Amino acid sequence: MHEMAIAQGILEIVADAAANNGAGKVSRIKLQIGQLTAIEPDALRFCFAAMAAGTMAERAELEIEIMPLICRCQDCSRSFAVEAFRLVCPDCGSHRTEITSGRELRVEHLEVE
């Protein structure tokens, strides 16, 4: 269950940021999570709530934005949403594509009190 490790990582980032801002409490956390990370938002919420108990983030509302898997074709420069992990350019059929979105795991925004 890798959500537990991820929840811990998020909590550390949040605790650092809150301490740097002299904040006492974290009220809201916005996360961006790429599709490719295979994180279950519900599992992450559950783990985070368990780990945040007794910390400054105890009552923080967790907002999770799932970032879709987007590739860019290196031959024709087209960006396209990937479905069913077909990493082939729908325009020119090239296999030379790079993932430009979908691997994110970041704290995008933090509200403190």
Ligand SMILES: [Zn+2]
């Ligand atoms: Zn192409």
